[in-house]
Amino acid sequence: MIAGILFYATILALMGRNPVEVIYALARSFVSPGIVKDFLILSMLGYALYVSFKGALFNIGGEGQFYIAAIGVIAITLSLMPWSPGQSTAKTILVIVLAVFVATLLGGLWGLLAGVFRGYAGIDEVPVTLLLNYVAYYTVDYLVYSIFRGRHTYGYIRTDEIPEAYRLNYYLPPRTSSGEGLLGSLSSLAYQFLREFALYYAWVIGLAVVALVVYFVMYRTRLGLLIRIHGSNSDYLRAIGVDVCRVAVATLALSGSLVGFTASLYVLGYLGRLPYPVEESTANYGYIAILVAWLAVLEYKLIPLAAYIVAALRDAGINLQVAQLGGTEQTFISIGLLLTVFTVVKVFTEYRIEVRHSG
Amino acid sequence: MASIKGLQSSTESDQQPIGDNTSTPVVSLKRITKTFPGGIVALDNVSLEVYRGEIVALLGENGAGKSTLVKIVYGVYTPDKGRVYVDGKPVFFKNPRDAIRKGIVMVSQVPQLIERLTVAENFLLSLESVGLASPFTLTSRISKFIERESEKYGIPVNPEAKVWSLTYTQKQMAEILRAIVIGARVLILDEALTYLPVIERRKFTKFLLEFKSHGGTVILITHKIPEALESSDRIVVLRRGKIVATLGKEEADAETIRRHMFGEESKRLTEALPRSKPGKRKIIVVERLRVLDDYGREAVRGVSLSVFRGEVVGIAGIVGNGQSELVEAIAGLRRAVDGRIVIDDVDVTNKGAKAVRSIGVGIIPDHPLRLGVSADNTIVENIAALFSKQLVIDWTEMRRLAGHVIKKLNVKASSEDDPVKTLSGGNIMKIIIGRELLYAKKALVAYNPTRALDEVSAAAVRGAIKSRAINEGLAVLFASEDLDEVLELSDRVYVINTGQLYGPFDLDTTSRDEIEKYMVM
Numbered sequence: 001m002i003a004g005i006l007f008y009a010t011i012l013a014l015m016g017r018n019p020v021e022v023i024y025a026l027a028r029s030f031v032s033p034g035i036v037k038d039f040l041i042l043s044m045l046g047y048a049l050y051v052s053f054k055g056a057l058f059n060i061g062g063e064g065q066f067y068i069a070a071i072g073v074i075a076i077t078l079s080l081m082p083w084s085p086g087q088s089t090a091k092t093i094l095v096i097v098l099a100v101f102v103a104t105l106l107g108g109l110w111g112l113l114a115g116v117f118r119g120y121a122g123i124d125e126v127p128v129t130l131l132l133n134y135v136a137y138y139t140v141d142y143l144v145y146s147i148f149r150g151r152h153t154y155g156y157i158r159t160d161e162i163p164e165a166y167r168l169n170y171y172l173p174p175r176t177s178s179g180e181g182l183l184g185s186l187s188s189l190a191y192q193f194l195r196e197f198a199l200y201y202a203w204v205i206g207l208a209v210v211a212l213v214v215y216f217v218m219y220r221t222r223l224g225l226l227i228r229i230h231g232s233n234s235d236y237l238r239a240i241g242v243d244v245c246r247v248a249v250a251t252l253a254l255s256g257s258l259v260g261f262t263a264s265l266y267v268l269g270y271l272g273r274l275p276y277p278v279e280e281s282t283a284n285y286g287y288i289a290i291l292v293a294w295l296a297v298l299e300y301k302l303i304p305l306a307a308y309i310v311a312a313l314r315d316a317g318i319n320l321q322v323a324q325l326g327g328t329e330q331t332f333i334s335i336g337l338l339l340t341v342f343t344v345v346k347v348f349t350e351y352r353i354e355v356r357h358s359g
Numbered sequence: 360m361a362s363i364k365g366l367q368s369s370t371e372s373d374q375q376p377i378g379d380n381t382s383t384p385v386v387s388l389k390r391i392t393k394t395f396p397g398g399i400v401a402l403d404n405v406s407l408e409v410y411r412g413e414i415v416a417l418l419g420e421n422g423a424g425k426s427t428l429v430k431i432v433y434g435v436y437t438p439d440k441g442r443v444y445v446d447g448k449p450v451f452f453k454n455p456r457d458a459i460r461k462g463i464v465m466v467s468q469v470p471q472l473i474e475r476l477t478v479a480e481n482f483l484l485s486l487e488s489v490g491l492a493s494p495f496t497l498t499s500r501i502s503k504f505i506e507r508e509s510e511k512y513g514i515p516v517n518p519e520a521k522v523w524s525l526t527y528t529q530k531q532m533a534e535i536l537r538a539i540v541i542g543a544r545v546l547i548l549d550e551a552l553t554y555l556p557v558i559e560r561r562k563f564t565k566f567l568l569e570f571k572s573h574g575g576t577v578i579l580i581t582h583k584i585p586e587a588l589e590s591s592d593r594i595v596v597l598r599r600g601k602i603v604a605t606l607g608k609e610e611a612d613a614e615t616i617r618r619h620m621f622g623e624e625s626k627r628l629t630e631a632l633p634r635s636k637p638g639k640r641k642i643i644v645v646e647r648l649r650v651l652d653d654y655g656r657e658a659v660r661g662v663s664l665s666v667f668r669g670e671v672v673g674i675a676g677i678v679g680n681g682q683s684e685l686v687e688a689i690a691g692l693r694r695a696v697d698g699r700i701v702i703d704d705v706d707v708t709n710k711g712a713k714a715v716r717s718i719g720v721g722i723i724p725d726h727p728l729r730l731g732v733s734a735d736n737t738i739v740e741n742i743a744a745l746f747s748k749q750l751v752i753d754w755t756e757m758r759r760l761a762g763h764v765i766k767k768l769n770v771k772a773s774s775e776d777d778p779v780k781t782l783s784g785g786n787i788m789k790i791i792i793g794r795e796l797l798y799a800k801k802a803l804v805a806y807n808p809t810r811a812l813d814e815v816s817a818a819a820v821r822g823a824i825k826s827r828a829i830n831e832g833l834a835v836l837f838a839s840e841d842l843d844e845v846l847e848l849s850d851r852v853y854v855i856n857t858g859q860l861y862g863p864f865d866l867d868t869t870s871r872d873e874i875e876k877y878m879v880m
């Protein structure tokens with residue numbers, strides 16, 4: 001990992017950046033409270049994709065599942081059950097729960113669709129999920145442009161803001177005095193982290209829920225076992241009389257629904273509305289999460305760590321304004337570098353182990 | 360040029376060759392120890408020298424460490440302790456390619472050729488990878504060689520044929536020829552000859568002798584003691600990771616070898632199996648079944664048979680005569696193009712494996728690593744996939760079942776949570792057999808049910824199958840390439856030849872020769 005970061009810095013240096021500045025920026029990102037948000041979202045999505053990757057189903061349709069689910073939240077909170085002044089707390093909670101539920105369902109449906117193509121028509125899930133991303137983008141765009149187009153948007157084409165009552169944030173007041181010296185700045189940093197976590201408290205709960213659900217399903221239930229076996233030898237499943245197509249469908253549906261669940265929390269806890277066109281303003285979480293799952297080498301325990309690293313790199317990439325590119329490109333550059341480094345390091349460690357053995 | 364001097368003196372490994380032998384061993388292992396995660400000591404301080412121009416048979420019960428030993432020579436594993444020497448110089452192989460460059464080539468039970476390419480193209484690829492050919496080498500030269508060699512040994516292999524169209528024998532032949540072509544001086548055969556028909560195996564033996572006379576060395580792993588006695592100059596017996604005996608040709612006989620391999624347990628081998636008394640009801644009924652193989656050729660051509668409750672019906676036949684497809688069709692893993700399969704009065708024709716399984720049918724399929732287990736998963740997970748029917752798995756119960764299988768079949772594993780791929784070949788097979796015997800309530804359909812097992816385990820499995828039939832009325836249909844096994848285990852025998860069934864033969868009135876005649880006609 002350290003080698004990776006050094007390598008990353010070197011590359012950036014070659015691109016005309018001051019290496020010291022680069023390393024400093026990188027180091028700062030790893031302790032920046034700003035990465036809490038990405039960390040939480042990417043951990044959840046990492047777990048969602050973990051499910052499908054474990055089943056050797058390469059769900060790269062996180063993006064589509066994410067935004068299709070997001071539109072569900074918009075539909076519930078703005079259109080179907082709009083907020084009215086003085087509505088009861090019970091109703092507010094009901095709407096939130098319903099929004100999350102519908103989003104989960106929609107994400108699952110989007111995954112299920114890919115699963116049906118894969119399972120019953122035998123079409124590889126990679127192009128299918130990719131294609132479904134575009135279908136999702138255009139569907140969402142169309143809906144935002146037409147029925148969900150907001151009225152209070154200062155002329156922008158986008159949805160209205162989701163009412164404050166439905167938003168899942170908790171604001172801790174900024175700290176006024178933070179003490180002296182190193183201890184003081186450390187405690188102030190800790191407080192900033194705390195504020196971030198409080199702000200996205202729903203995501204913390206969400207992550208716990210996702211991590212538990214994924215663990216339970218994958219390691220305690222029959223479906224999870226079948227998914228894991230599907231990932232290594234689906235012929236064996238066939239031989240013992242399991243409907244392999246149904247396993248594929250269920251896997252992608254489960255993965256999609258977890259993406260949808262995450263998307264609902266993202267909309268309710270941060271985004272607050274959907275822009276138009278949506279594909280130009282997404283954070284590309286659906287794609288970045290692929291890297292998280294991959295970097296964690298499909299190890300359940302490593303998903304949060306991988307999410308943390310990716311979140312930090314992403315933050316550093318944005319801060320550094322790599323080659324004056326847009327946010328997405330920066331992210332992809334840092335991720336591409338990370339992939340290279342990861343592979344190189346892996347090759348080297350394996351090589352070293354063998355040398356030691358024979359020597 | 361052939362040097363067969365090393366033979367007599369090489370029994371004392373680790374010491375200087377004595378007498379007139381001054382040649383250095385082509386491969387020598389010095390104090391090799393290999394421990395795997397889980398604490399299993401696969402090899403414990405093993406030393407072995409192998410000379411030019413000799414055939415060494417490596418024998419031992421399942422999990423004795425045979426494959427581990429040759430995988431170390433072949434660069435698949437690196438030893439924890441000890442060294443490998445080639446031509447007297449220490450070597451550190453990182454992968455099989457390093458070994459191949461030194462002239463050490465391994466052929467295992469499963470053909471490794473690429474199915475979509477021709478034989479000659481496969482050869483070319485290998486030649487390229489060891490730097491003996493360029494992408495511009497003409498395949499015609501290779502083809503000539505293949506033709507010449509295959510003619511010499513009477514095993515016809517057409518170099519222009521696509522690999523998939525070859526029989527198993529031809530594939531194995533091609534693979535061994537390839538090993539020679541890429542410059543093998545040491546040929547390792549890990550159960551590579553075991554599934555060849557007797558006649559072909561003889562030809563292979565002739566081939567190996569020829570290879571030997573040109574200074575080649577063979578390390579032969581087998582569970583068939585006669586096969587070892589037939590061709591080898593020296594027999595090395597491994598037991599629990601140690602070499603317990605090295606026997607020269609003269610001193611080796613089946614009895615002695617068995618005693619070294621199994622100790623006390625070898626006595627159990629002589630027990631004959633009782634006959635079962637079949638019931639009146641037909642459990643498995645197959646009518647005019649026609650099944651295609653993977654390439655659309657008709658592999659099963661109008662087979663009809665039936666198995667009564669409590670009866671064991673064996674199908675003898677040489678590999679590749681439709682047994683595999685027949686078993687798969689009955690198991691619901693392969694479509695029947697015509698005919699009917701009825702199990703326990705339920706028509707399961709083309710209803711899929713689920714329908715067959717739900718009747719309580721155990722299946723031991725061909726291709727055990729593909730259809731019999733998921734090797735990356737653990738023993739208990741493999742068992743739970745078949746047995747657990749509830750939404751939430753009762754792992755305690757599944758562990759109990761796994762423990763039962765491990766104990767019942769004497770599987771060498773450190774725990775139920777071992778990934779299946781860490782087990783030895785025979786122990787993987789035991790997991791499959793044990794699981795299916797446990798699952799089978801009405802019937803068991805099997806192909807080569809004791810493949811890869813050592814003699815004692817094989818006898819135990821046959822005993823277990825028979826006792827399920829006798830005591831619980833299990834209907835058993837199995838095909839095996841081992842005629843002895845068919846004769847020993849069956850109450851009634853069929854022969855399958857090019858997809859057609861002959862028989863049934865009554866074992867009291869039919870001689871072995873007669874049955875063999877149907878197999879080879």
Ligand SMILES: Nc1ncnc2c1ncn2[C@@H]1O[C@H](COP(=O)(O)OP(=O)(O)OP(=O)(O)O)[C@@H](O)[C@H]1O
Binds near residue numbers: 419
């Ligand atoms: N990769 C591995 N990881 C862990 N244990 C292993 C591994 N490979 C082999 N073993 C263990 O080492 C022991 C010896 O295995 P090996 O495959 O050498 O046996 P074998 O003599 O070839 O048996 P068989 O006749 O069944 O093929 C076994 O107990 C096996 O479980």
Ligand SMILES: [Mg+2]
Binds near residue numbers: 426427783785
């Ligand atoms: Mg073996």
